[in-house]
Amino acid sequence: MGRKLLLENAHIEGIHTYEVYRKHGGYRSVEKALKTMSPDAIVEEVKKSGLRGRGGAGFPTGMKWSFLAKPEGVPRYLLCNADESEPGTFKDRFLMEKIPHLLIEGMIVSSFALGANTSYIYIRGEYSWVVFILEKAIAEAYAKGWLGKNILGTGYDLDLYVNPGAGAYICGEETALIESLEGKRGNPRVKPPFPAVKGLWQAPTVVNNVETIAAVVPIINEGGEEYAKIGIGRSTGTKLISAGGNINKPGVYEIDLGLPMEEFLYSDEWCGGIKNGKRLKACVPGGSSVPILPHFLVCKTATGEDRLMSYESLSDGGFATGSMLGSGGFIVYDEDQCIVRNTWNFTRFYHHESCGQCSPCREGTGWMEKVLWRLENGQGKLSDIDLLVDVAKKIEGNTICPLGDAAAWPVAAAIRHFREEFEWHVNEPKACMERNYGLVKEPVAVV
Amino acid sequence: MPKVKIDGFEVEVPEGTTILNAARQIGGDIVPPAMCYYSTLKGSGGKCRTCLVKVTKGSEKDPRPMPKLVASCQTQIMDGMEVANITSDEVQNARKGVVEFLLLNHPLDCPICDQAGECHLQDLSFEHGMANTRYEFERRTFEKIDIGAYIKLHMTRCILCYRCVYTAQQLTPERVHGVVGRGDHAEISTFIEKAIDNEFSGNVIDVCPVGALTDRTFRFKSRVWFLNPMDAHRDCPTCSGKAVVWMYGHEIFRVTARKDQFGEVKDFICNTCRFETKKTSDWTVEGPRAIDRQSVIAQNHYTADVSTVR
Numbered sequence: 174m175g176r177k178l179l180l181e182n183a184h185i186e187g188i189h190t191y192e193v194y195r196k197h198g199g200y201r202s203v204e205k206a207l208k209t210m211s212p213d214a215i216v217e218e219v220k221k222s223g224l225r226g227r228g229g230a231g232f233p234t235g236m237k238w239s240f241l242a243k244p245e246g247v248p249r250y251l252l253c254n255a256d257e258s259e260p261g262t263f264k265d266r267f268l269m270e271k272i273p274h275l276l277i278e279g280m281i282v283s284s285f286a287l288g289a290n291t292s293y294i295y296i297r298g299e300y301s302w303v304v305f306i307l308e309k310a311i312a313e314a315y316a317k318g319w320l321g322k323n324i325l326g327t328g329y330d331l332d333l334y335v336n337p338g339a340g341a342y343i344c345g346e347e348t349a350l351i352e353s354l355e356g357k358r359g360n361p362r363v364k365p366p367f368p369a370v371k372g373l374w375q376a377p378t379v380v381n382n383v384e385t386i387a388a389v390v391p392i393i394n395e396g397g398e399e400y401a402k403i404g405i406g407r408s409t410g411t412k413l414i415s416a417g418g419n420i421n422k423p424g425v426y427e428i429d430l431g432l433p434m435e436e437f438l439y440s441d442e443w444c445g446g447i448k449n450g451k452r453l454k455a456c457v458p459g460g461s462s463v464p465i466l467p468h469f470l471v472c473k474t475a476t477g478e479d480r481l482m483s484y485e486s487l488s489d490g491g492f493a494t495g496s497m498l499g500s501g502g503f504i505v506y507d508e509d510q511c512i513v514r515n516t517w518n519f520t521r522f523y524h525h526e527s528c529g530q531c532s533p534c535r536e537g538t539g540w541m542e543k544v545l546w547r548l549e550n551g552q553g554k555l556s557d558i559d560l561l562v563d564v565a566k567k568i569e570g571n572t573i574c575p576l577g578d579a580a581a582w583p584v585a586a587a588i589r590h591f592r593e594e595f596e597w598h599v600n601e602p603k604a605c606m607e608r609n610y611g612l613v614k615e616p617v618a619v620v
Numbered sequence: 621m622p623k624v625k626i627d628g629f630e631v632e633v634p635e636g637t638t639i640l641n642a643a644r645q646i647g648g649d650i651v652p653p654a655m656c657y658y659s660t661l662k663g664s665g666g667k668c669r670t671c672l673v674k675v676t677k678g679s680e681k682d683p684r685p686m687p688k689l690v691a692s693c694q695t696q697i698m699d700g701m702e703v704a705n706i707t708s709d710e711v712q713n714a715r716k717g718v719v720e721f722l723l724l725n726h727p728l729d730c731p732i733c734d735q736a737g738e739c740h741l742q743d744l745s746f747e748h749g750m751a752n753t754r755y756e757f758e759r760r761t762f763e764k765i766d767i768g769a770y771i772k773l774h775m776t777r778c779i780l781c782y783r784c785v786y787t788a789q790q791l792t793p794e795r796v797h798g799v800v801g802r803g804d805h806a807e808i809s810t811f812i813e814k815a816i817d818n819e820f821s822g823n824v825i826d827v828c829p830v831g832a833l834t835d836r837t838f839r840f841k842s843r844v845w846f847l848n849p850m851d852a853h854r855d856c857p858t859c860s861g862k863a864v865v866w867m868y869g870h871e872i873f874r875v876t877a878r879k880d881q882f883g884e885v886k887d888f889i890c891n892t893c894r895f896e897t898k899k900t901s902d903w904t905v906e907g908p909r910a911i912d913r914q915s916v917i918a919q920n921h922y923t924a925d926v927s928t929v930r
Contacts, residue, residue, distance in 0.1 A: 341802065358799065363666040363694045529780055529799070529806035530667045536721040539804040543757045560754060567717030570688045571669050 178391040178411050180427045183271045191313035194274040202393035206282045207327045215286035221397030223409035228254055228382030229500040231484045240369040241287055242377040250378045251289040253386050255296040256338055256345040259460035260522055261502030264413035265383040267425040269303050273310035279386035282393055284331050287379055291332050295350050298340035307335045342526035346574045347380035360528050361574035384413055405431030408483035418505035421445035434480040435472040451507040458487055459499020461519045462579030464586030466496050511609045513598050516587040517545035523580035534577035537568040541584055551602025558595045562588055622699035626650055627707045639692035639703055640671055650705050653744050655829050656781035657693035659884055664786050665693035669718045674711050677702035689714055719749045725760040727776050735831030737844040770836050770895045775807045778832035784824035791820045819858055822894040826877050826885050837895050838874040847873055852903040858890040864909050872898045
């Protein structure tokens with residue numbers, strides 16, 4: 174088993190309370206950072222660690238931090254993106270539920286490194302109970318002097334707030350998150366200017382994922398170089414993977430990046446293989462927006478090398494034969510699952526969550542959903558398949574924010590790898606209805 | 621001043637100019653169409669994606685091309701930038717896609733729509749659209765809403781360009797937003813209905829690129845191409861009083877603000893001028909107004925070769 178950096182103490186009884194957390198070495202990094210390190214040294218340490226954003230895009234965190242504009246007399250903000258709404262991803266919830274103090278500790282160190290005196294945790298509205306857990310933990314931290322004025326007598330002030338959203342996937346996009354936090358409608362902004370220059374209330378802002386901020390704690394405790402030793406190549410450190418679908422042991426796992434996919438999927442230590450002794454059909458390795466991988470590309474890349482759980486190996490072969498690590502929402506499908514139905518379900522989600530600013534995404538997602546629904550219910554035509562490819566291509570890359578891409582990629586990838594199944598849905602509607610729904614004998618009418 | 625090359629035409633523009641505005645300085649058919657950008661409205665643009673262009677050379681310093689198509693109304697020029705609009709098949713294809721998306725839920729009720737003849741979407745689909753639709757589902761519909769006594773909102777036709785939202789917002793400072801719902805079920809709605817209470821509210825009709833917002837004092841009175849647009853002015857205590865009156869014989873059918881060649885209003889007019897001053901004796905008519913934009917009411921537009929129309 175790999176080393177656990179984030180979830181090491183997650184199983185300890187009462188770790189969500191300050192006393193237990195502190196007894197197990199909590200807030201050491203704050204003491205170290207605030208008393209012995211300069212903000213620039215912390216940024217340097219994070220750069221050395223090679224930590225990459227854990228929210229999906231995988232942008233190097235140290236670089237992001239060093240891009241932050243630092244004009245005189247303008248406040249800076251650190252926002253924690255806890256708006257985890259990607260279907261298949263639930264790692265941040267686990268982290269915040271179990272060890273809220275780890276996030277708070279990371280927030281203090283990161284805010285100090287960026288020179289932010291006010292920081293926000295923007296949390297998804299559906300995580301209503303987590304808000305209370307976090308607020309309780311923040312109150313404890315205030316009471317013990319880890320937050321507020323003059324932390325540890327170093328003269329550094331920090332106020333930390335939790336701000337629940339209203340439950341929109343789009344608010345996980347950093348500029349939409351900023352808009353929402355400002356009290357406006359959560360529409361992504363046109364970039365540039367980037368948040369690092371003009372973010373929250375037109376001030377320089379850094380938005381980081383929960384896991385990224387939590388990972389700063391072990392980096393400061395053990396040093397960036399030590400952290401960079403874990404992992405492989407440019408994928409350093411550990412990553413939380415939320416494994417779900419048809420596997421024997423679904424759950425949140427902390428893995429060393431670079432773990433072979435085969436080991437992760439089949440070893441009893443991790444997912445424990447496919448449920449009910451069935452065969453693997455496909456796998457979505459990074460949350461719903463990344464391209465799906467067919468069974469023959471899951472454990473091996475197209476060139477025959479072992480597929481590893483790392484940013485590089487998963488995107489090996491581009492979108493033709495690869496995928497992305499994304500946010501680590503690992504969804505496994507066994508031989509009985511229907512890819513058309515799954516694609517329709519994903520597209521339904523993107524249709525519902527599109528903010529409606531850009532025309533391609535607003536109209537295109539709804540169109541794809543309707544066509545997929547028709548295919549799924551045996552009313553489709555063979556031309557629909559090419560139509561979907563074309564629509565996906567026209568959405569991709571033509572929108573303000575990546576939601577358009579995220580909606581187009583799964584559809585394009587599903588058709589790329591599972592065209593036969595789509596055609597089967599057209600040619601044998603009854604057979605596919607029987608497989609998917611069992612009882613339905615006649616194709617249901619399109620709603 | 622930085623130089624930028626658009627489809628081979630070079631132009632020198634001040635720092636901070638957008639590609640669209642640089643193209644407008646060159647003029648002609650290399651100007652990307654814009655459905656949501658409106659130069660006088662702060663914050664508009666970036667949404668409709670019809671103005672997508674390809675940046676084939678980033679700048680003199682960094683000649684790499686930009687990886688994706690960019691919205692020309694939002695992207696600022698750099699010195700030595702090279703942009704392809706009508707010379708790039710990729711751009712033309714993307715634009716064709718965007719037009720298809722815009723028309724997806726549009727009712728195409730041009731024969732009964734008051735905007736027909738001066739509609740930006742009509743022009744756009746004439747130039748970039750397909751002759752048929754690939755969409756085989758029921759289109760999104762909404763109930764019509766009256767915004768006060770003068771304005772009718774017909775959401776079914778709306779393309780969610782947000783121009784009216786920005787207009788209303790920038791005329792009435794207390795208002796924040798006028799879109800409810802999300803995605804393709806988003807609508808310009810009740811907030812506007814309740815909140816538009818302003819002497820200049822009629823301007824939302826002029827900024828609307830489609831027939832979603834229409835003048836209730838003019839609805840179904842006449843087709844716009846039967847009317848003669850005349851520049852006219854009057855001594856108005858509220859606004860500049862410079863307007864266009866649309867006449868049939870000696871009768872004024874409607875009053876609008878003066879639009880430039882890109883369909884944009886520079887001098888907004890007040891509701892009194894627009895809705896209540898329709899006697900010929902109220903106005904000093906200056907002379908016929910040239911309508912520059914390509915559309916049915918632009919003179920001689922359809923005398924061009926129509927054999928290419930499919």
